[in-house]
Amino acid sequence: LAPWVPVVGLEIHAQISSNSKLFSGSQVQFAAPPNSLVSFFDASLPGTLPVLNRRCVEAAVMTGLALNCSINKKSLFDRKHYFYADLPAGYQITQQRVPIAVNGSLSYSLCIDNKMSQMVTKTVRIKQIQLEQDSGKSLHDDTRSQTLVDLNRAGVGLMEVVMEPDMCCGEEAAAAVRELQLILQTLGSSQAVMAEGQLRVDANVSVHHLGESYGVRTEVKNINSIRFLAKAVDYEIQRQIEELEKGGTILNETRAFDSKLGCTVPMRDKEGKQDYRFMPEPNLPPLILYDAKSLPANLNHQQVVNIDWIHERLPDLPSVKRAKLVERYGILPEHSFTLLNEDGLTEFFENVVKQTQMKPKRVIGWILNDLLSYLKQHSLTVKESPVSSFLLADLLNLLEKKEISSTAAKQVLAELWKGEGKTPLEIVKEKKLELIQDQKELEQICQAVIDGQENEVIMMVLG
Amino acid sequence: AAPSGGVRFQVSAALREGRVSPTELCQRCLSLIKSTRFLNAYITVAEETALKQAEESEKRYRRGQPLGVLDGIPIAVKDNFNTAGIETTCASNMLKGYISPYNATVVQKLLDQGAVLLGKTNLDEFAMGSGSTDGAFGPVRNPWSYSKQYKEKSVPKSHSEDEESNWVISGGSSGGSAAAVSSFTCFAALGSDTGGSTRNPAAHCGIVGLKPTYGLISRHGLIPLVNSMDVPGILTRCVDDAAVVLGSLAGHDPKDSTTIQDNFKPFELPDLTDISKLSIGIPKEYHAPGLSSEILALWSKATDLFKNAGAKVIEVSLPHTRYSIVCYHVLCTAEVASNMARFDGLEYGHRSDMNKSTESMYAATRREGFNEVVRGRILSGNYFLLKQNYENYFVKAQKVRRLIADDFVKVFGSGVDILLTPTTLSDAVPYMEFIKEDNRTRSAQDDILTQAANMAGLPAINVPSGLSERGLPVGLQFIGQSFQEKQLLTVAKWFEKQVKFPMIQLEVKSHDHSAFQPQKSASFS
Numbered sequence: 007l008a009p010w011v012p013v014v015g016l017e018i019h020a021q022i023s024s025n026s027k028l029f030s031g032s033q034v035q036f037a038a039p040p041n042s043l044v045s046f047f048d049a050s051l052p053g054t055l056p057v058l059n060r061r062c063v064e065a066a067v068m069t070g071l072a073l074n075c076s077i078n079k080k081s082l083f084d085r086k087h088y089f090y091a092d093l094p095a096g097y098q099i100t101q102q103r104v105p106i107a108v109n110g111s112l113s114y115s116l117c118i119d120n121k122m123s124q125m126v127t128k129t130v131r132i133k134q135i136q137l138e139q140d141s142g143k144s145l146h147d148d149t150r151s152q153t154l155v156d157l158n159r160a161g162v163g164l165m166e167v168v169m170e171p172d173m174c175c176g177e178e179a180a181a182a183v184r185e186l187q188l189i190l191q192t193l194g195s196s197q198a199v200m201a202e203g204q205l206r207v208d209a210n211v212s213v214h215h216l217g218e219s220y221g222v223r224t225e226v227k228n229i230n231s232i233r234f235l236a237k238a239v240d241y242e243i244q245r246q247i248e249e250l251e252k253g254g255t256i257l258n259e260t261r262a263f264d265s266k267l268g269c270t271v272p273m274r275d276k277e278g279k280q281d282y283r284f285m286p287e288p289n290l291p292p293l294i295l296y297d298a299k300s301l302p303a304n305l306n307h308q309q310v311v312n313i314d315w316i317h318e319r320l321p322d323l324p325s326v327k328r329a330k331l332v333e334r335y336g337i338l339p340e341h342s343f344t345l346l347n348e349d350g351l352t353e354f355f356e357n358v359v360k361q362t363q364m365k366p367k368r369v370i371g372w373i374l375n376d377l378l379s380y381l382k383q384h385s386l387t388v389k390e391s392p393v394s395s396f397l398l399a400d401l402l403n404l405l406e407k408k409e410i411s412s413t414a415a416k417q418v419l420a421e422l423w424k425g426e427g428k429t430p431l432e433i434v435k436e437k438k439l440e441l442i443q444d445q446k447e448l449e450q451i452c453q454a455v456i457d458g459q460e461n462e463v464i465m466m467v468l469g
Numbered sequence: 470a471a472p473s474g475g476v477r478f479q480v481s482a483a484l485r486e487g488r489v490s491p492t493e494l495c496q497r498c499l500s501l502i503k504s505t506r507f508l509n510a511y512i513t514v515a516e517e518t519a520l521k522q523a524e525e526s527e528k529r530y531r532r533g534q535p536l537g538v539l540d541g542i543p544i545a546v547k548d549n550f551n552t553a554g555i556e557t558t559c560a561s562n563m564l565k566g567y568i569s570p571y572n573a574t575v576v577q578k579l580l581d582q583g584a585v586l587l588g589k590t591n592l593d594e595f596a597m598g599s600g601s602t603d604g605a606f607g608p609v610r611n612p613w614s615y616s617k618q619y620k621e622k623s624v625p626k627s628h629s630e631d632e633e634s635n636w637v638i639s640g641g642s643s644g645g646s647a648a649a650v651s652s653f654t655c656f657a658a659l660g661s662d663t664g665g666s667t668r669n670p671a672a673h674c675g676i677v678g679l680k681p682t683y684g685l686i687s688r689h690g691l692i693p694l695v696n697s698m699d700v701p702g703i704l705t706r707c708v709d710d711a712a713v714v715l716g717s718l719a720g721h722d723p724k725d726s727t728t729i730q731d732n733f734k735p736f737e738l739p740d741l742t743d744i745s746k747l748s749i750g751i752p753k754e755y756h757a758p759g760l761s762s763e764i765l766a767l768w769s770k771a772t773d774l775f776k777n778a779g780a781k782v783i784e785v786s787l788p789h790t791r792y793s794i795v796c797y798h799v800l801c802t803a804e805v806a807s808n809m810a811r812f813d814g815l816e817y818g819h820r821s822d823m824n825k826s827t828e829s830m831y832a833a834t835r836r837e838g839f840n841e842v843v844r845g846r847i848l849s850g851n852y853f854l855l856k857q858n859y860e861n862y863f864v865k866a867q868k869v870r871r872l873i874a875d876d877f878v879k880v881f882g883s884g885v886d887i888l889l890t891p892t893t894l895s896d897a898v899p900y901m902e903f904i905k906e907d908n909r910t911r912s913a914q915d916d917i918l919t920q921a922a923n924m925a926g927l928p929a930i931n932v933p934s935g936l937s938e939r940g941l942p943v944g945l946q947f948i949g950q951s952f953q954e955k956q957l958l959t960v961a962k963w964f965e966k967q968v969k970f971p972m973i974q975l976e977v978k979s980h981d982h983s984a985f986q987p988q989k990s991a992s993f994s
Contacts, residue, residue: 046571050811052564052692053551053573055725085807087854091827096810153827155815283854285807285863288696290726 008215012243013223014179015171015210018186019164020196021140021203022065028139028163029056029099036202040156048161050094055289060311062163063106063293065195066137067316069165070107072189072323073132077313079295081106083137083287088280091155092142100166102284105136106293112169113325114185115343116177125340130182131170140164159203165196171210171220175243176236183207183232188324188346200231207235211242213250221246221256226270228262238263242270327352335359335366344374350388351378354395361399364406372402376416380423392425401430414439479992480656481538484530491530491541495523495585498543502587502654504977508610510639510648512548513556514588519543522585529583538713540583545649545658548589549596550576550701551690555586559692560604561594563812563819563838573690574722575659575701582717587655590645594840596661596694597805598908599669599915601644602900603842609644611637611674611897612652613941617974622940637897637941640670640915643702647674650704652975656992657714660702663694664797664912665892665919667702668931668946672892675933675942675973677965679703679711680919682952683926684729686715687722695804696727698923707992708932708962712738715954729952736955741963745779750885754790757917761895763937768891771934771945774967775889785885787876792869793921794913799853799866805843806850812838842908874925881950887960888948891918896937918946928954930961933970942970 024034032045047054070077082104085097110132118124142160144153167186173179187205190196198205212223226242229235241263246256261270296305298314322330328342331352337345345352355373359366377398381391401422405415414434421433434440442448456463483489499516526541535541546552549559551569558564572580580586593603602608613619614636623635639648643660647670650658660667662680671678679702686701693699701718705711716735722728751772756765776782814820814834821833836844853862880888893915903911922929928951931944947964949957 049816051551051569051571051817052557052559052811053569053690055689055727057724057726087807087810089810089813089828089831091815094811094813094816096813097807151824281856283806283851283856284859285803285854288727288804 008217010213010247011216012174012247013171013212013214013220014173014175014239014243015223016167016169016173016179016183017208017210018167018169018183019140019206019208020069020167020186020190020198021205022062022163022165023194023197023204024059024061024065024163026059026061027161028059028062028137030054030161031057032161034162035158036204038158040154041158043158044160048094048157050096056099056287058290058293059163062137063295063311064316065163065193066106066135066165067295067311067313068193068320069167069190069195070110070135071313071317071320072193073107073110073112073135073167075107075110075132075135077107077295078104079297079300079313080104081137081293081295083290083293085285085287086282087285088282090141090144091153092144092157092160094142094157094160098139098141099287099290100138101136103286105134106295107135108133110135112182112186112189114178114181115339116181117340125343128173128178128181130172130178133168133170135168136166138164138166171212171223176239179207179209179239180232180236183235184347185324187232192321192324192327209235209239209242211239211246212256213243213246221250222258224256224258224270225260226263227260227273228264230265234263234265237265237268238270241268245270335370337366337370341370341374344378348378348381348388354388354391357395358399358402361396362402362406364402369402372398372419376419380419393419393422397422397430404430404434408441408443410434410439410441414441480542481540484541485535487530491523491526491585492520494541495519495543495587498587498654501652501977502649505612505652505654508612508639508648508652509607510590510609510645510652510654511545511588512558512560512591512606512645515552515555515586518555519585519587522580522583526583526585536581536583537717538582539579539717541585542583542657543585543587543655544579545587545590545646545655546576546579547592547596547643547646547658547660549592549661549692549694550589550659551692552576552586552589555589557589557692558605559595560592560606561838561840561843562605563835564817565605565819567818571690573701574687574724575718576690578718579659579714584657587649590643590649590658592645593642593842593908595692595805595809595843596642596663596666597842597846597912598641599665599912600638600900600903600908601641601648601670602638602903603840603908605840608900609639609641609648610900611639611644611941612648612975613637613673613675613897613973615976616940617976618936618940618971620940620976622938634901635899637899638673638903640673640893640897642666642670643678643704644670644674646702646704647671647676647678650674650676650706651973652977656705657710658704660704661691661694662700662702662919662923663698664801664916664923667704668892668919668929668944669915671704671931672933672944672946673897673942675944675970677703677705677708677711677933677961678931678944679705679715679958680922680929681715681719681954682928683923684727685719685733685928685952685954687718687720687725687728689722689724693804693808695801695923696808697800697804698926700923705992708930708958708965709738710992711930712736712954712958712962715958719954731952738955738959738962740966741959743779744775744960744963747775747780747960748884748886749775749780749782750785750880750888751782752785752787752790752880752888752890754787755890755918757894759894759914760891761937764891764893764895764943767935767943768889768945771889771964771968774964778967783885785880785883785888787873787880787921789869789872789876790917790921793873793924794917796866796869796873797916797920797924798849798913799862800870802846802850803853803863803866804850805846806848806854809835809839809843809847814838845909870924873921877921877925877927877948886950887957890946890948892931892944892946893918896939896941896943922948927951928957930957932961932965932968934964934968936971
């Protein structure tokens with residue numbers, strides 16, 4: 007029997023990090039009082055018109071360049087129509103015909119085993135990136151039979167990143183999204199915090215037998231974290247395989263991930279296929295972008311968006327940062343992944359390295375094995391660490407100078423973790439953890455130990 | 470004495486010289502509005518705010534610091550433009566009682582110039598129609614129905630039937646604005662023009678109706694019918710006045726991304742004396758089926774006028790004209806379906822009491838709020854936008870639109886400066902006759918001569934040219950090249966001077982029987 011081949015594609019919506027919305031001047035802010043960030047345009051008051059926010063265009067260009075896309079010098083806006091309480095105009099302005107960026111790729115890495123000792127690089131193709139409006143939020147109050155609508159989010163700029171179905175499992179999907187998240191955060195084009203709804207992922211999942219054509223796919227929504235993404239995808243793959251193996255069929259439907267039950271369930275909302283009646287947005291002329299070659303002589307970069315100008319100013323992407331860390335500090339690639347994965351950890355590491363004579367190759371062990379595990383145990387971020395880079399460097403210096411043993415150092419770190427404000431040296435003195443270098447002193451101690459254990463010594467000598 | 474071409478009483482000059490005050494002017498207009506209420510030209514009269522504005526204007530004149538030619542001039546605005554604090558209804562139940570929180574850009578510009586906003590004028594619901602008969606506040610009556618000229622020529626069927634059943638339509642959809650200007654209740658009015666909605670009522674009401682080039686004047690605040698064709702329209706009693714209003718409105722608006730960036734320079738119209746260098750095109754396709762012999766004769770007479778004055782007059786062809794009605798139908802209804810999607814009762818406007826579910830509330834709200842015409846267009850438009858139909862209808866219509874626009878490009882490229890055509894197929898028909906056909910049929914018939922200019926985005930103007938056998942106004946249309954309003958209006962002004970269109974002899978019982986002489990204050994510039 008031919009093996010099952012799972013196929014996973016992703017549609018990711020990243021909220022653009024900007025002061026104002028995509029087509030109107032109202033502010034973008036998380037958790038503001040309901041309906042306090044709504045302009046006339048956002049509320050769809052009749053007669054209002056969209057005005058494109060330049061910063062959102064730049065964010066999309068940056069992201070497209072970072073994902074190796076071709077940036078379309080001319081892209082178009084369209085209306086996508088459907089009726090819903092959180093969509094005041096009855097349509098969303100999006101880019102369906104010609105999006106701003108196409109045909110890119112994203113490289114991400116996976117561990118082959120659990121020990122993070124071997125990493126493999128994979129690539130997922132980026133079909134396109136399009137600019138579009140976010141919708142408002144609606145809350146259903148079933149007890150009072152009413153729907154509460156908050157339009158604060160309506161009109162916020164989104165970049166929809168479409169990843170081709172090149173992934174095969176939850177782990178790959180999660181790794182790809184994690185890498186995208188890091189890229190967006192590095193660029194600053196999106197803060198990409200899933201918990202705040204700045205990054206939303208929908209997964210398209212199907213299975214087929216090797217050699218046959220692709221199976222019917224389902225869309226999985228309502229995934230609130232990268233961990234749940236992996237779970238949801240793997241569950242759905244399994245569900246589809248089981249269903250098909252017992253002779254059933256897969257419906258082309260939308261399912262929601264229930265994080266409590268750990269499974270996907272059909273979504274009642276989307277009955278039947280919607281015809282969105284796409285139409286060009288008549289109030290927005292085509293979006294024209296320039297590069298160094300096509301830029302007319304009389305315009306400067308203040309007046310237009312110049313792709314080359316943006317390209318020149320892109321910061322180092324995560325993959326470049328990791329490579330630099332490996333080269334500069336002699337650490338392993340796996341280490342560089344972990345460093346970048348924790349917000350602030352790279353900076354912490356580099357600060358420690360600056361302040362200590364200990365080789366980075368040794369420092370990394372303390373960062374990744376000791377510090378990080380403490381942080382994880384106590385659910386703290388690097389920023390919240392009671393042990394600062396200064397303190398840790400101090401401690402590592404003691405170790406480097408052989409004033410304490412490695413075991414002692416761990417004890418000191420445990421003390422430092424209590425955050426009582428003592429320096430490593432103070433703790434060492436307090437607990438008498440100094441390494442004794444004096445030969446005579448050592449002999450005395452050994453002799454004392456042997457004296458106290460006569461029987462054991464005789465046994466040992468006798469063999 | 471005739472107003473245009475003859476000796477014009479310049480209201481602006483009168484205001485400047487103190488011969489009349491802004492408040493007097495405002496009060497007279499308000500009084501006349503009351504006396505002509507039967508015309509149903511106004512939906513809302515903003516008496517209090519108008520008088521306040523007039524007072525402010527008066528203060529400025531006393532200080533010798535008027536804001537410009539428009540300071541203190543009473544104007545009216547079609548009720549599909551947003552006016553802050555004043556109801557904006559689009560003549561629809563959907564927006565009855567809707568008070569907009571902002572002014573349309575064009576409204577703001579007029580107010581910034583010191584114009585006095587008398588009120589909001591009546592229209593076909595959401596600007597859909599060519600008669601101003603299909604609105605929630607009833608039809609607009611053409612002031613010429615009550616003119617001596619019409620009454621003399623009309624044969625009453627019986628004594629009791631007289632005025633009440635014989636009145637003629639004002640044209641549409643900006644009929645209220647046209648009637649307001651025509652009956653002297655204001656000096657200028659804003660309309661909108663999507664398929665002829667400013668030029669058509671201008672022709673029927675015997676006034677000047679200007680459709681500017683698409684992209685010249687901001688649409689921010691104009692409740693849209695077809696975003697890709699709508700323009701704010703200007704209705705005045707003479708061409709010079711239209712130029713003044715144009716000058717105060719045109720120019721880039723950052724709030725409207727479809728306005729051009731180029732700087733606009735307001736202009737004064739020269740008095741043409743030599744038109745020998747002018748080339749006038751006569752498109753043969755505009756000899757459309759149903760064109761009345763009267764209008765044909767008038768058109769011909771106008772052609773001769775230009776010829777005899779030395780201009781070059783040539784017959785041209787716009788071969789795709791005959792496709793414009795169906796093309797317009799597809800594109801218009803598609804955009805309408807989209808634009809009307811926002812009227813769901815949630816954020817503003819009418820909301821039905823039906824509350825079983827959001828969907829049922831939407832459906833009931835829209836059924837209750839929209840009239841049949843609007844609902845019909847929404848259904849058609851949604852049909853054309855369905856995935857399976859989009860290529861065959863919408864995209865095809867876009868291509869045909871390009872062909873129609875290219876017809877004009879070719880003709881203007883061959884050396885023609887301006888086109889001269891009729892504006893309407895006939896003079897205004899009696900209301901009772903008009904309503905025998907449905908809105909869609911009427912619009913299709915009446916828009917044929919005006920639509921193509923909207924498809925191509927070109928400027929066009931109706932100039933009242935003569936009276937029909939029934940004593941009603943007939944206008945002729947000039948179509949110009951993109952952004953060449955100055956040339957268009959210059960030629961229109963010359964023509965206006967030649968034809969000397971007669972002043973309406975309106976028989977209205979004025980409220981205060983004062984010495985209000987309409988004849989002497991036709992224009993303001």
